[in-house]
Amino acid sequence: MTQPEHQTATSVLVIGTGGAGLRAAVELAERGVDVLVVGKRPKSDAHTALAAGGINAALATMDPADTWQQHAADTIKESYLLANPDIVRIVAEQAPRGIADLERWGMPFARETDGRISQRFFGAHTYRRTSFAGDYTGLEIQRTR
Numbered sequence: 001m002t003q004p005e006h007q008t009a010t011s012v013l014v015i016g017t018g019g020a021g022l023r024a025a026v027e028l029a030e031r032g033v034d035v036l037v038v039g040k041r042p043k044s045d046a047h048t049a050l051a052a053g054g055i056n057a058a059l060a061t062m063d064p065a066d067t068w069q070q071h072a073a074d075t076i077k078e079s080y081l082l083a084n085p086d087i088v089r090i091v092a093e094q095a096p097r098g099i100a101d102l103e104r105w106g107m108p109f110a111r112e113t114d115g116r117i118s119q120r121f122f123g124a125h126t127y128r129r130t131s132f133a134g135d136y137t138g139l140e141i142q143r144t145r
C-alpha cells in the first residue's frame, strides 16, 4: 500500500537513533541548530539499548588514583595496540564530560550512599571506572532526555 507522502525540512539530518546519533543530535540542538533524527527501527532496537555493563570514564569517584591517561593506557593495551591513539585520547579525556552531560540530563546513575557516582570494574581496567544504571545502562541512556 502506498504511504502518503510527507515532506519536512531540517538543517541537519541524523540517521540512526542509537546513542551516537542521539548524542550528535543533542549537541546540535543545544547549539541552536535545527536537527531531525530518523531511524529505521524503534529507538529501543539498537545496540545501545543492549549495553548493560556501563560507561567507562575515569571519574576517580571510587579509586582516586585513576586518570584519563590510565584509562587511555588500559584501552590501548587491551586493543593489542590496534586502537588509534588519537581517538583513544579523545574518548578517554572527554569521557567524564559525557558522564557529566548525562547526569545533567537526568541519567539515574547508581550512586554510593554519600552521593558519589558508583564505579565498578569492567574489562581490562586498572581501577574501577565503569558508571552504570543497574543492568540497563544503555536503555537509560536512551530514556534520558
Ligand SMILES: Cc1cc2nc3c(=O)[nH]c(=O)nc-3n(C[C@H](O)[C@H](O)[C@H](O)COP(=O)(O)OP(=O)(O)OC[C@H]3O[C@@H](n4cnc5c(N)ncnc54)[C@H](O)[C@@H]3O)c2cc1C
Pocket (backbone or CB within 6 Å): 015, 016, 017, 018, 019, 020, 021, 038, 039, 040, 041, 042, 043, 045, 046, 047, 048, 049, 050, 051, 052, 053, 054, 055, 056, 138
Ligand atoms: C549485547 C551488547 C552489550 C554491550 N555492552 C556494552 C557496555 O556495557 N558498555 C559499552 O560501552 N558498550 C557496550 N556495547 C557496545 C555499545 O552498545 C555500542 O558500541 C554502542 O551502542 C554503539 O552505538 P551506536 O549509536 O553507534 O549504534 P546503535 O546503538 O546500534 O545505533 C545505530 C542505529 O542506527 C539505526 N540504523 C542503522 N542503519 C540505518 C539506516 N540505514 N537508516 C536508518 N537507521 C539506521 C539502527 O536501527 C540503530 O537504531 C554492547 C553491545 C552489545 C550488542
